[in-house]
Amino acid sequence: MAGLVPFNRRTPDLLSSTFDDFYNMLDDFFTDSWPFRRSLAADTFKIDVLEDDKNYYIAAELPGVEKEEVNVTIDEGRLQISVNREEKVEEEGKNYIHRERRHTSMQRNIFLADASDEGVVAKLENGVLNITVPKKEKPDKSVPIEIE
Template sequence: MASMVPYRSVFGLRPFNTSLLDAFDDMMDLASAPASRAFPMDVEDKGDGYEVKAYLAGVNKDEIDVELNEGRLSISVNVEDKEENEGKNYLQREFSAFSATRGIYLKDASNEGLSARFADGVLTVSVPKIAEKKNVTKVSID
């Protein structure tokens, strides 16, 4: 079982004189470190457009950036730690500043009519599809 004694090292690992279970806990912590933090996304084809939902609990609306560039929808989050940490003695602290970007390519996405709303930690982006163009032209023969 991992101990609740605070520790510090260059890579966030405990000294080597701890138990094998503590070392395993450290490896699992590294796998979910803030540098690799991402957010889950759902993409649904609604027929005439797409609905993309990004689950962003604990993120404020002004920390989100949504962009559509040539069919690639990018959702970026940049969270800054604004809390004053002076004089606090954390035994464990998992919240920190982070940034993450997720993207998806939607080949027939239209820039016209794009909309987004953010409520209860869920960002919902509605992306309309490009209206299908019929490039067939009948040519009369002289």
């Protein structure tokens, strides 16, 4: 849960916490690559959020991810996109001395103030998850004022 980055258009800095940086530094220390390439931006997927009068449009870059590995939920305006991916390679007849697996779990939350929980459409195509979230109908509460 430490990797959650909430979307808030009023908060310009979406940087990681110091603890994330510390753990990333430890991971980088024990890798063979130089210079270190880890960052919060590289560990999560990128999203774009657009809106018009009736809908929110979210595009999430998920290259190489299958739709079975993606979970999208919405609850009271909080849209959650999560990816849980495990790399499995079955090879028989090999005598490995060292072998590593990759397990990826990423999650992004976006708060959409006037989003409707009904009628949300999500489609994964060519590594891009496109989500359309309708906005709630706002009743006209304007009161006519008589001019004297």
